Amino acid sequence: MLLLIWIPRMNIKKRIEEIKNFKDPVFSGLHVYTFTSNAHYKNRKDLLLIKFEKPVSHASLYTKSSCPSVPVGWAKNNLKGKIKAILVNSGNANAFTGRRGEEDLDHILNYVAEMLNCEKGEIAVSSTGVIGEFLNTKSIIEALSGTESKRGSSWLQAAEAIMTTDTFPKLSAKSLYIDKTEINILGIAKGSGMIEPNMGTMLSYIFTDANVDGSLLKSLLIDITNNSFNSITVDGDTSTSDTVMLVSTNEASHSLISKADDPRIKSLKNALNDVATDLAKQIVQDGEGATKFVEISVTRAKNKDIATNIAKSVANSPLVKTAIYGEDPNWGRIIAAIGKSYEMVNHESLRLFFGEHKIISKGMVLDNYNEEIVMQYMKKDEIQIIIDLGMGSCDHTVWTCDFSHKYIDINTDYRS
């Protein structure tokens, strides 16, 4: 049974409506709590605690930024292979806060470890928001102190609690069957600006109850991340806090998947990939100031790296992104952006399409190119750009959004 999955070219408003009406699947072995701590934001959910009944396996990937946040730095060295809880606060990234930031984190970890009767190394913590300010640990701990008496929250509320400049919560779910057992996969994510993830998006947590050995989760996560979170960009700005986490509760009743060559792993991976890609696309749909969703596919490259470099070079070009915002099929800017990747291209074999509309062939614009028709195409909410190199057999697709006045508005006063 398909629960909820992104359908290309579906109107984003309809999609948000679906997310808001999402019916939680039965996910045994875990409890979701959300809080309004008023630590940084006022009167909005800003704290998420996911509690596991027993230690669960996870794999996590973090930003490659050389200035990672305090929680990312801590997790890389201290987080154990099995965890009892995930804690996320929004509004403050606890990044570049030095020793005081580490002390603040330790303070919170001590509190949660005592509350849950576990070790600090069993608590995965993420912080997202403004960089360089100190955490309001007092408000966070005060909020958490009410956990015992609190009713559980929905997954929608969980997705809402980790939002910063996001305008809608990001959630995706899918189910599949393994040995006739129904398996749940559910993921939440946040992110809208400072998005060009390199190993994980700003924050994303994907859960499954599939009975899969913890040792297999990391390679699964790397594979699905490369085609999803690592293939989106809003502004080319990799964050200090990027984290993506895959958790398996192992609650499903099928026999354990313990080997990488187990044939059942393929369908699990496909379903995980669908959920991760869906979440990644939601982040781009909610890109700061975005008015259009843009898919850039580079096909027939000599290798995957070339395809990826060219796709990202186009996706990160402010000139391409503003032309798309202006609904101008300014294909010359795409050529310039391909050129600035410095990857060798063969002008004679290069073909460029907006959707189904072919623009160039044999190193120049088509004889019968009709710009009027392509201008109509550019009015769509979702724009597809296909760059066919004609030089090999490797493809890569990247998702991005346009660059609008609203992007400038949002980012000239994000902190105020």
Next chain:
Amino acid sequence: MLLLIWIPRMNIKKRIEEIKNFKDPVFSGLHVYTFTSNAHYKNRKDLLLIKFEKPVSHASLYTKSSCPSVPVGWAKNNLKGKIKAILVNSGNANAFTGRRGEEDLDHILNYVAEMLNCEKGEIAVSSTGVIGEFLNTKSIIEALSGTESKRGSSWLQAAEAIMTTDTFPKLSAKSLYIDKTEINILGIAKGSGMIEPNMGTMLSYIFTDANVDGSLLKSLLIDITNNSFNSITVDGDTSTSDTVMLVSTNEASHSLISKADDPRIKSLKNALNDVATDLAKQIVQDGEGATKFVEISVTRAKNKDIATNIAKSVANSPLVKTAIYGEDPNWGRIIAAIGKSYEMVNHESLRLFFGEHKIISKGMVLDNYNEEIVMQYMKKDEIQIIIDLGMGSCDHTVWTCDFSHKYIDINTDYRS
């Protein structure tokens, strides 16, 4: 005698006034002509021809784009070491125009070669403007046919004739003495968008009458370009047409400088560097939509590449650029941009300054950091960001501008 040179923090309006009142130096051996061809723009100067009385030495650097324009591709293979003319048209880049673009260029070259009684390989041609459209060769040739009867133009008019989205002409000049002979250096440039030059900016031509052997020009040009045109960025979009050209007419009466270790070359190089840096800064001052000029210096890096990578990572971050537009000392975004360079940094030794205002030390914000004072600093027209890595002895400075609503305006309707 100093003719005209950029003075840091000088009001740009005053500077433009100076450029507009620039008095041409006596530059023998060359003739400057400008035309209104109406080929692409209407009723504005759009064509520049510089004619040399005898063949002159030059060195040229071109874009590293893998999709270079037709004139760049042609020049790389066909331009001789000594040239008789430089021809530049604005409004159309003759880029990605395939075989027809090559035929158009050949048509123009044939005409000019006959007119000047020289070989095609002695004519340096540049085209700048929209990518992918075919040249209006008829209008260009018609305009050129009036050369013989035409009066010479000023250098200011030359700088104006190569403008596209530029809002002011870029011109810089300096003089120096070699063996008691006064030497002229004069440069013009254009560029406002699609600016992150890699070997030369969009277009720049620097002339000197110094009596220097043609074989020395290339290494001189590489050195001065790395610290000037290759150290600016407006939008991270390297152009298809970037060209920088250094021409020596050898008219000065001092004895020939023929060896790289000639002690006289140092003062010549310094003066050339001043002119190139001045032109590069003018391009950034005129960056599309720019409201502020930003200097980003990375100091005490382990090597020059690290310093350059970090400076460019910060200079190209839309989040840093929009914060500067919003006059927000959002230093966390600078930390994130340093991090996304993936260069290793030592948080403990990293220091960050806005102008003279120190922000961080020992991995966190200063105890006595007073944001009010730095907010006042951010209101200036020229912002200096210093990133002191404290890890070595290499520095690099990059110049850029902020990212404003007007950038979006300009680029959503550039072609219309």
